[in-house]
Amino acid sequence: MATSEKRQEILHAALELIAEHGFHGAPIASIADRAGVGAGTIYRYFENKDVLITELFRELHDKIQMALLEGYKTDRSLREQFLHVSTALLRYLIANPLDFRFLEQYLNSPYGVAFRRGRLLGTGDDNDLFRMLLEDGVARQIVKDLPLVVLCALTIGPLLAVSRDHILGFIDLDNALIMQTVQACWDGIKR
Amino acid sequence: MATSEKRQEILHAALELIAEHGFHGAPIASIADRAGVGAGTIYRYFENKDVLITELFRELHDKIQMALLEGYKTDRSLREQFLHVSTALLRYLIANPLDFRFLEQYLNSPYGVAFRRGRLLGTGDDNDLFRMLLEDGVARQIVKDLPLVVLCALTIGPLLAVSRDHILGFIDLDNALIMQTVQACWDGIKR
Amino acid sequence: MATSEKRQEILHAALELIAEHGFHGAPIASIADRAGVGAGTIYRYFENKDVLITELFRELHDKIQMALLEGYKTDRSLREQFLHVSTALLRYLIANPLDFRFLEQYLNSPYGVAFRRGRLLGTGDDNDLFRMLLEDGVARQIVKDLPLVVLCALTIGPLLAVSRDHILGFIDLDNALIMQTVQACWDGIKR
Amino acid sequence: MATSEKRQEILHAALELIAEHGFHGAPIASIADRAGVGAGTIYRYFENKDVLITELFRELHDKIQMALLEGYKTDRSLREQFLHVSTALLRYLIANPLDFRFLEQYLNSPYGVAFRRGRLLGTGDDNDLFRMLLEDGVARQIVKDLPLVVLCALTIGPLLAVSRDHILGFIDLDNALIMQTVQACWDGIKR
């Protein structure tokens, strides 16, 4: 097994275990087992467990950014772009429930708070696409004149909530429902 | 210190520690320290740690329900009732950041999932008043004809997100902003 | 409740719990509960748990000595006296299984060793009557010329073993069997 | 230290501590200390403390069975075979006082009762060889027609009692005394 494969195996094992059983259910020994490596080996790839988890988060975060950009057209109306990106996020989360479960755990832990603090107070190079769209909408007076943070809450908030309910089996998000939900988010922020 | 005071001290210590450091950062020994009692004493008031946490959740849940009902008028329009309840929720969470941080941790753990599943159709902060209002709105064709779960996501989702951002200091939710946010939630679900 | 009644209630509660669940299953709180007194009250009657247990043993020991003396005739043959005492012991243990279970636990713990060591030449259930009989038998050349300790082992040993098996339900010691067993013990030590 | 050595060190430390101080005097931390390993290490070799103790019992049990079979001749008279096995048992227990003390504790605890119940008709030191001999003796009308359980009590009972007294220093079981004791046991059960 190549070095980078081993790294990926470890990250994936951690993802599965944390998504399925929470942080408590993912001791290093179990991660190593599932990844098919020795426990000590993990420490060759990651300084410690915290670093492993943080890196896992970063990789998923990047992967989602990629997914949002896929099929993104710069020549559409702002509304269409918003609907596209929102739909893409929803589809990604539904198609990758492990990713979602992990992200939820992560963002709701001290890790996540540190992450958000770093991002929002810093330059914010991350969730740029959503932010750019919303900023653009405000500037062009298509979107309500509210702080960016509130606009994010009004859109990403429901999208995450609805994803969670789908993954937990409380609802079945089919295509029609996805579109209606995304449209409702737009209704919330549009002027 | 009276018996019921001690119970409250323990609950409060647990609330603070979990809100500040997550479940991992709240071992029984620390809770006891902060409550100013011996570790063993906690077990006179709560069968075990799980019970302590579950009771803490129940107390907060009830407290919030009370807060939402305060000043609630049955003779107002649905929209006004929705705005009242939403505003009350937002104000409560902002005024009680520890409660909010705890609830977030709780609802995002196996405890919380079990709780929601118990209520079968509840969302984020299972809330009977909210549910009743939304169901009523759908029946009277004032609110979009979407599953209750989605409507909850579209309203409670942003409210929680915005509360968190306020508590983390990313935004300052003053009265004006609260009203605008709540109105935007209404825009998202109204027909 | 008179003072001495309370003392007896405590001793009896301890006897029951230890006999039924072993030393592990008899915390002071449970003993107090079953005795119908407060936990602290126990410490008015017994300096500590060890003392309570030791006194309980002593009371049972005395009670058994009494039982053995009941109906004892000094004018019978040595063999008849031996049979009488042995039968009485067996009957007592069978009729008082809690006493037996407790004694067994006690004698098989560091307590018991200390007790035996205190009596220095005692056997399982240090017993003056038995000893006198056996010593007499040796002197009169009716009983084998073996050390007293061995003679005790050859008689009390089987009696205790057989009692335990009866109490545990491995055998049903009826009158006939009791007499046969006691006779077999005699066969073992007689010349 | 090789892996299997460590396992033996742990078993031996547990044997010593339990034999010397009873189950109460043998916390995992002490066993680990005496074995010269960390406390956590014990759990690499034994699933939990109960398993450790049960395995220790099994090993000793097997060791004793071996000792009884040593020098056992199938072509001797029943009496000679009985004397051989009884003598071997006595010698083993005297030569291995720690084993004896441990077995006594074990058999007198919930563990031991479960073990006996498992064997359904076993007594003190459930022992197939003993049982076979006694059953054979009954069938051939050499031994008294008593339930197996009683016959075991009449033989193993005194042997254990006498061993204990020797180990506690109440008597010095030399060769002559061993033979006399074993013979007395035979006298007790023979027709």
Added chain:
DNA sequence: GATGAATGAGCGTTCATTCAT
């Protein structure tokens, strides 16, 4: 490099004992 046996601090929990009421 890779391993996994070994570690020990830290966890949740119990319980003999004390002492204010």
Added chain:
DNA sequence: CATGAATGAACGCTCATTCAT
């Protein structure tokens, strides 16, 4: 006197991390 709430040392056990092989 009697109480039972309070205590904290001690328990069995887990697991992130290290290090000899």
